[in-house]
Amino acid sequence: MSTPPIEQIYDDFSFIDDWEERYRYVIELGRTLEPLPEEAHSAENKVQGCVSQVWLETNREDRPAGPLLTFRGDSDALIVRGLIAILFSLYSGRTPHEILETDAEDAFSRLGLKEHLTPQRSNGLAAMVQRVRRDAAAVAETVS
Numbered sequence: 393m394s395t396p397p398i399e400q401i402y403d404d405f406s407f408i409d410d411w412e413e414r415y416r417y418v419i420e421l422g423r424t425l426e427p428l429p430e431e432a433h434s435a436e437n438k439v440q441g442c443v444s445q446v447w448l449e450t451n452r453e454d455r456p457a458g459p460l461l462t463f464r465g466d467s468d469a470l471i472v473r474g475l476i477a478i479l480f481s482l483y484s485g486r487t488p489h490e491i492l493e494t495d496a497e498d499a500f501s502r503l504g505l506k507e508h509l510t511p512q513r514s515n516g517l518a519a520m521v522q523r524v525r526r527d528a529a530a531v532a533e534t535v536s
Contacts, residue, residue, distance in 0.1 A: 395424045398481040398499060405503050414508075415471065422473025425480070428466035441519030443512045444469035446476070448520065450527040458487055459531055463524065475517055478503070483524050488532035496521045 396404075401421070408414050432449045439446040445468040453460045463484045465476040482499055483491050500506055506514065 394426075395421060395477045395481050395484075398478070401478060401481055402502060411508055414504075418474030418478070419470045420474070421477035422467075422470055422475075425466065425473060425477050426464055428464050432464065433466065439516075439519050439523050441522075442467075442472070442516035444472045444516060446472060446516065446520060448476070448523055450524070452531055458489075458535055460485055460487060461491060461528060461531060465520075471513070472516065475505075475513070476520065478505075479517075479520055479524065483528075488528040488535070491528035492525060492532065 404417060405414060408417060428447060428449065433447050437447040437449050439448055446465065447467075448463060448465045451462045451464070453462065461484070463480050465473075465480065467473045467476060478500075479496070482494055482496055486494070497506075500517065505517075509517065
């Protein structure tokens with residue numbers, strides 16, 4: 393099972409009116425994540441600034457047109473795993489430039505998540521976005 397594209401997530405959210413159902417959907421999205429091997433649950437991959445335990449692994453695939461970045465991740469919290477899945481729908485399989493040009497805050501606003509996450513979850517989500525963007529910027533520097 394793979395994480396659906398962000399446009400499908402937008403569409404799915406538009407059909408779900410109840411926030412309890414939306415939360416269940418986010419948790420289901422978390423179940424689509426590829427398992428993160430135990431060795432990837434490392435200090436290097438741990439995202440600082442999250443209340444829950446969060447690990448993100450960035451993989452670079454060099455292609456003739458330039459590198460693509462893909463991500464794997466995990467959390468000890470079900471809802472956070474779902475947020476990771478949404479984040480990957482936005483960013484995984486894209487070039488560093490595309491990642492840096494993508495406005496995650498706008499995407500999460502479109503889903504209405506900003507208003508329905510606790511401040512701690514919002515801060516953790518921002519930390520995950522910063523981590524992905526930092527990794528993309530580091531790769532972008534190597535190809536400029």
